[in-house]
Amino acid sequence: MIQDAYTALRQGEMVLLYDFDDRERETDFAIRSDMITSRDICLMRNDAGGLICTAIPFMAAKKLGLPFARDVLRNCAMVEQLGDIPYDPSNNSSFSLWVNHRDTFTGITDRDRAKTVTALSVAVESVLKGETYSFKDQFRTPGHMPVLIAAEHLLSQRHGQTELSVAMAEMSGIIPSITICEMLDDESGYALSKEDAMRYARSHGLAFIEGSEVLDRWEKTSYPATDCPSPKGAVHRI
C-alpha cells in the first residue's frame, strides 16, 4: 500500500494522507510541489476545500531563513503557546510565513499559487544541495501560500501531516516539498471522515495512506534515532 503511495507521489499524482485516529482524524490531499500545476490547485480547492499549504523540511527552512510564525510573533500577546493545540498539546503548529512569489499578480489564483509552490520547491532543492539561494529576491511576505516547517526531528518529534508528507517525500527520493490541503465535509461542517476519504480515493483511482503506515515504514528505515535523535525520547500524542 505504501509503495502505491510512493509511486503516485513520484509521478506527481495526488495522494490522500490520513493522519491518526487519535490526532486530527483528517485526510489531506498531498502532492509533490515541483510538479504541481494550476489544475492541481483547482482540484485541491474544489475537492478538498481546506487551506492549501506547502510543507518543507526544518533544515531547508533554516537555510532559507524561514522562521516558525510563532517565533516571529513571540511578542504578540496572543501567540500560540505549547499546549494550545487541542489535538497535539505537546507540540506547536507548523506555520511559517505566508508568501507570494514576486512574479504573481494577486497571489491567490490557481496559476499564482502554482507558481509560488513550484518556486518553493526550487528554493528547497537549491539549499539542500548546498547552493546559495536568495529567498527575498524570489518571494515576499505576507502572501497567500502558507509555508509549513516540519519538526526538526521529523516523525520522532511530531506526527502532523507536515512531518508525514515530508517523510514520505524523503523516503520516495523526491524533493522534500509537499503541498497539502485538508479534505472537508460539505454536509457535517467537520473534516471529511476517513471512510468518505477512502471512498473518494477508490472512486478517483488515488492512493490512500494512513499515518501509521508512513510512521511504521519510517521507523524501519535509518531516518530516526540515528540521524535524528528525538530531544524528548518519545512522541506524545493525545
Place this chain on the structure above:
Amino acid sequence: MIQDAYTALRQGEMVLLYDFDDRERETDFAIRSDMITSRDICLMRNDAGGLICTAIPFMAAKKLGLPFARDVLRNCAMVEQLGDIPYDPSNNSSFSLWVNHRDTFTGITDRDRAKTVTALSVAVESVLKGETYSFKDQFRTPGHMPVLIAAEHLLSQRHGQTELSVAMAEMSGIIPSITICEMLDDESGYALSKEDAMRYARSHGLAFIEGSEVLDRWEKTSYPATDCPSPKGAVHRI
C-alpha cells in the same frame, strides 16, 4: 443597485463585490461576519475558491491590538515594501495576522472558521462600542483565518475589497466586519471574469455590486474628507 446590496448585506446574504477594471479585476463573495454560518463558509470555498478572510476597520484593529503583518514582519528581509503589490503599487496589502478562536479544533473546518469569524465580529463590535475586550483570551495566532485591516482613511486611501466591504458595512449600518473570498475560474486558472461573476449572481439571485458604485456612494456621504482626510490628498490606482 447599491440598495439591493445593502439589503442583502443586512440580511446576511452573500453579496458579490467586484473591485475595479484597473485594479485586481476580481469579484469577491462578501458577507457580514456576525451572521456567517458554516454553510456560508462551505459555499465560499466551493463556489468562490479563494482565501476566506475577514475585513475589519483600522480603528477596531488598533483597539484590539491587531497589527498589520508587514509591521510585525518588518525585520524579515522579504517583507513586502511599498511598490511590491503589482495592482496597487501606492499601497500595501491589508494582511493582519492569521487567527483561530481558542474553542476551535483544527481551525480549518467550516464550523471552526465560522466560529472564528463570528467571534471576530463580537470583538470588533465590543471595541467599537468602547468596551474592554481581551483578544488574546479569545484567539491565538498563527491560525487559519486571515484578518484584513482596512486602510486608516478607508476609501480615501485605498480601493481594495477590504476597504470596499468595510465601507459598505458602515453605510449599511451593520457591524463593520465582513468576510470575503475571491471568485476563481476553474477553466482559465485566473480570477473569474466580471461577466461570469455577474452571470453567477443572476443565476443564484444574489446582488452584484461594483467598487465604482460603492466609491461613488461613499464619496457622497459624510465619510470621506471631513472625518477621514486622506494623508495623501488623492488615491492612486494603476
